[in-house]
Amino acid sequence: MKVAIIGQGYVGLTIAAFAAEHFEVIGFDSNQKIVNQLNSGKSHIEGVESALLTKWVKAGRYRASAQGNDIRDCEIVVIAVPTPLTLDRKPDLSFIDSACKTIGQNLSKPALVINESTSFPGTLRDFIKPTINEYSSAQVDHLYAISPERVDPGRSDFNQKNTPRLYAGLTPEASEKTRDFYSKFCDNLVEVSSPEVAEAAKLFENTFRQVNIALVNEFAQIAHSLGISVYETLDAANTKPYGFMKFTPSAGVGGHCIPVDPTYLAAVAEEHGAPATFIRRANEVNLEMSEYIVRRVSEDNGGTLQRKNILVVGVAYKPNVADVRETAADLVIQHLRNQGAVVSWHDDIVGSWKGESSTPLQGADIAVVVTKHDSVDEKKILASAPYVFDTSGKVKGANGV
Numbered sequence: 339m340k341v342a343i344i345g346q347g348y349v350g351l352t353i354a355a356f357a358a359e360h361f362e363v364i365g366f367d368s369n370q371k372i373v374n375q376l377n378s379g380k381s382h383i384e385g386v387e388s389a390l391l392t393k394w395v396k397a398g399r400y401r402a403s404a405q406g407n408d409i410r411d412c413e414i415v416v417i418a419v420p421t422p423l424t425l426d427r428k429p430d431l432s433f434i435d436s437a438c439k440t441i442g443q444n445l446s447k448p449a450l451v452i453n454e455s456t457s458f459p460g461t462l463r464d465f466i467k468p469t470i471n472e473y474s475s476a477q478v479d480h481l482y483a484i485s486p487e488r489v490d491p492g493r494s495d496f497n498q499k500n501t502p503r504l505y506a507g508l509t510p511e512a513s514e515k516t517r518d519f520y521s522k523f524c525d526n527l528v529e530v531s532s533p534e535v536a537e538a539a540k541l542f543e544n545t546f547r548q549v550n551i552a553l554v555n556e557f558a559q560i561a562h563s564l565g566i567s568v569y570e571t572l573d574a575a576n577t578k579p580y581g582f583m584k585f586t587p588s589a590g591v592g593g594h595c596i597p598v599d600p601t602y603l604a605a606v607a608e609e610h611g612a613p614a615t616f617i618r619r620a621n622e623v624n625l626e627m628s629e630y631i632v633r634r635v636s637e638d639n640g641g642t643l644q645r646k647n648i649l650v651v652g653v654a655y656k657p658n659v660a661d662v663r664e665t666a667a668d669l670v671i672q673h674l675r676n677q678g679a680v681v682s683w684h685d686d687i688v689g690s691w692k693g694e695s696s697t698p699l700q701g702a703d704i705a706v707v708v709t710k711h712d713s714v715d716e717k718k719i720l721a722s723a724p725y726v727f728d729t730s731g732k733v734k735g736a737n738g739v
């Protein structure tokens with residue numbers, strides 16, 4: 339059986355690597371550079387080893403392509419393209435639209451189309467299906483299903499195999515075929531009664547995280563104002579064996595999911611006249627953290643950051659990955675520069691970002707730790723500047739937390 343996966347990023351390539359063990363996989367991506375790299379066996383995604391990719395390429399089980407025509411005889415097509423926000427922070431379905439175009443214009447036989455991209459309830463039924471039909475020249479009756487992705491890049495304890503996967507088809511046949519497909523490489527499949535429930539569950543999972551992160555970020559500010567340790571307080575609360583889940587403070591939220599997905603839920607809620615007050619406020623609190631941190635750093639350093647050499651340590655949005663999408667480091671750097679600081683950053687995993695390169699971990703007036711990768715030595719961070727502010731909670735002995 340031949341499977342096409344549209345979008346070869348974090349989600350699409352991860353699925354491709356698992357699926358290639360059981361199916362012939364076409365990894366379709368609109369970025370020719372990524373396609374060339376993948377066909378030479380080089381993975382650009384943490385968690386997908388180049389050695390495994392090379393094995394599948396050599397065995398003829400995996401081929402990347404930017405030519406829509408290459409998906410023409412696939413029996414299953416998985417959509418794994420970005421679902422970002424527009425500049426005015428509304429759901430942007432343009433990448434899904436373009437994936438639908440590729441499917442509509444190239445699939446001439448009925449196939450099973452599964453969406454893994456995160457979007458609001460109704461996307462499969464009211465957008466994907468009609469859009470593919472609109473782009474199709476031949477009248478083809480595809481089967482449609484949703485199975486929202488839960489991959490956590492860089493994580494080794496939970497993967498495609500042991501992370502329970504939700505799914506639902508638009509018809510019982512679509513559900514059954516979707517189950518058959520994923521059961522090859524996923525141990526725990528959970529069917530829900532409609533695609534809308536699966537779509538909403540994915541958004542609610544990430545909204546739960548977003549709101550709890552905002553709550554702990556606000557609590558970090560409360561604890562500081564009360565002169566108590568936020569970390570000790572959280573550890574104390576966490577001794578309760580039920581009804582509490584520990585989240586830790588940070589400089590904000592980053593990545594493709596937590597800062598974005600809840601806004602998809604808020605948008606659809608407000609469209610239906612339902613309130614989304616928690617989501618909107620949580621977003622504000624998380625965005626405001628960067629400003630709060632810069633204010634604290636300034637207060638601890640004589641009230642001004644003018645011409646201070648400040649090193650931001652870790653610009654990836656989370657530890658041990660190179661992903662800088664929506665990283666909180668961006669806002670921290672902007673606020674520091676607005677205060678007149680001379681800012682450089684250190685992150686050897688990211689390497690280069692926004693036309694700048696990682697600088698050595700030394701010689702600064704102030705260091706602000708946004709993300710602490712496991713490979714970065716705590717002692718070196720503490721030695722990099724006479725004043726270190728740690729937003730990660732991982733640098734024992736920092737001057738400010």
Ligand SMILES: NC(=O)c1ccc[n+]([C@@H]2O[C@H](COP(=O)([O-])OP(=O)(O)OC[C@H]3O[C@@H](n4cnc5c(N)ncnc54)[C@H](O)[C@@H]3O)[C@@H](O)[C@H]2O)c1
Nearest residue numbers: 345346347348349367368369418419421436437455456487
């Ligand atoms: N990254 C995660 O941790 C994660 C987890 C769960 C769900 N998701 C969701 O999965 C979806 C994909 O996210 P991602 O992180 O894999 O994105 P990504 O940016 O890593 O990869 C997307 C890929 O799609 C390609 N692409 C864009 N438009 C295309 C098109 N029309 N045709 C073919 N290729 C196209 C891009 O070139 C890119 O390589 C999003 O909806 C996201 O919210 C992501």
